[in-house]
Amino acid sequence: MQGLLLLIFAKYQHLPFIQILSTKSTPTGLFGYWGNKGGVNIFLKFYGYYVSIINCHLPPHMANNDQRLEHFDRILEMQNFEAQDIPNILDHDLVLWFGDMNFRIEDFGLHFVRESIKNQCYSDLWEKDQLSIAKRHDPLLREFQEGPLLFPPTYKFDKNSNNYDTSEKKRKPAWTDRILWRLKRQPQATIHTPTLSAPHFTLFLRSYVSHMLYSISDHKPVTSTFDLELKPLVSAPLITLLPESLCTEESDLLISYSLTADFLSSPWDWIGLYKVGLRHINDYVSYVWVRDNQVSFSDGLNQVYIDISDIPETEDQFLLFYYSNNLHSVVGISKPFKIQPRSFLAEGPLDEAQPQI
The missing domain is CATH 3.60.10.10 (Endonuclease/exonuclease/phosphatase)
Incomplete structure (x- = not known):
């Protein structure tokens, strides 16, 4: 009441x-x-x-x-x-x-x-x-x-x-x-x-x-x-996370994404790693500030990394969310993917026909 x-x-x-x-x-x-x-x-x-x-x-x-x-x-x-x-x-x-x-x-x-x-x-x-x-x-x-x-x-x-x-x-x-x-x-x-x-x-x-x-x-x-x-007036997201460009190097998950020309980024934007089935934006497994962990950027294409060493090995599928601080909203989502066990990654490269992490 x-x-x-x-x-x-x-x-x-x-x-x-x-x-x-x-x-x-x-x-x-x-x-x-x-x-x-x-x-x-x-x-x-x-x-x-x-x-x-x-x-x-x-x-x-x-x-x-x-x-x-x-x-x-x-x-x-x-x-x-x-x-x-x-x-x-x-x-x-x-x-x-x-x-x-x-x-x-x-x-x-x-x-x-x-x-x-x-x-x-x-x-x-x-x-x-x-x-x-x-x-x-x-x-x-x-x-x-x-x-x-x-x-x-x-x-x-x-x-x-x-x-x-x-x-x-x-x-x-x-x-x-x-x-x-x-x-x-x-x-x-x-x-x-x-x-x-x-x-x-x-x-x-x-x-x-x-x-x-x-x-x-x-x-x-x-x-x-x-x-x-x-009939959607907006058909493309402001951020496109590129799952085919995801890869792992040692304990880092490298993430590539592109953004539209009119998107205004903020130092407080972040990318979160989630299990499929999340119920809230705070249910992330891990996250990274896009400016702090930026590796490289070019014309509309950026790359950041997330430390996955503390992420338990699991068969679950994951998603990546890009959260805009200016818009207080999620503005980009990846397709579902799996993180290959790190023991497998240590043995040799992934099959190029299977664009998984």
């Missing part, structure tokens, strides 16, 4: 095309100082498209609907950046917005709501859902889409059960936990100003469900699955 958490997971092959532009938090609890209410945001570029992901927790209780809408607008307003080269959030190609929004079901009494849920008759409840009502009247909220609410209201349950609130308060069930998205509007063609062919960027909802098996909270978790179809 004292904060919000937002995590993003990605398959490693996408990492060179994901740039974390900024993260931001907007506390709205207790006069704007406490983080039990508010929003957290991650701005990123994904294959050249601007994407904003927001997790929020809005004010509770039936009577605070106006306050919820006010906090929604405040979070949206505070996510914009004036001094940085990041477009207005409403100019992002995709905004994903989810969390405990705390919208309630108006007018109907507790008995009617529970009977409707028991009989899976949700359509009457949709009409009185506060978020659905707000979307019909608020031009900005109307631009956010949501999947159909075909699952029971996710609040409020007795803990460790599937029973709605049996306490003295007997809170009325509601769909408090929601997942919304907004795609950037494309300019409409007219007779005088025909629209240019817009890049292909489309989101399809595959599922929107709650999970009744989880009972550690008084809420039931909600998940959505999407298919995102896009």
Whole structure:
């Protein structure tokens, strides 16, 4: 209840095309100082498209609907950046917005709501859902889409059960936990100003469900699955690590890489050696600062070394990541490879037909 958490997971092959532009938090609890209410945001570029992901927790209780809408607008307003080269959030190609929004079901009494849920008759409840009502009247909220609410209201349950609130308060069930998205509007063609062919960027909802098996909270978790179809605006990474040029000399692993002309390197850039299956950027086996361990460089081609004497001999496959300090992102990844046992390397050269280390 004292904060919000937002995590993003990605398959490693996408990492060179994901740039974390900024993260931001907007506390709205207790006069704007406490983080039990508010929003957290991650701005990123994904294959050249601007994407904003927001997790929020809005004010509770039936009577605070106006306050919820006010906090929604405040979070949206505070996510914009004036001094940085990041477009207005409403100019992002995709905004994903989810969390405990705390919208309630108006007018109907507790008995009617529970009977409707028991009989899976949700359509009457949709009409009185506060978020659905707000979307019909608020031009900005109307631009956010949501999947159909075909699952029971996710609040409020007795803990460790599937029973709605049996306490003295007997809170009325509601769909408090929601997942919304907004795609950037494309300019409409007219007779005088025909629209240019817009890049292909489309989101399809595959599922929107709650999970009744989880009972550690008084809420039931909600998940959505999407298919995102896009035409990449960026198709080549900023750094290309060349696995065919990798070789070992004594206890050093020599790494060759090339960089694009517009890539701005930093003395704090580094290359990490990872086992395939890593879960975090800090899961490296070893790493090296690219400036400190540079061996040679020429037109766009550089070479550094990593000391592998302390790396245990294993049959695992490895990857190399190039991390840019300026962009706070991985900008290059090698193909998977194996490190040959050093005892084998001491016996003789590798078969040239097998470009392994």
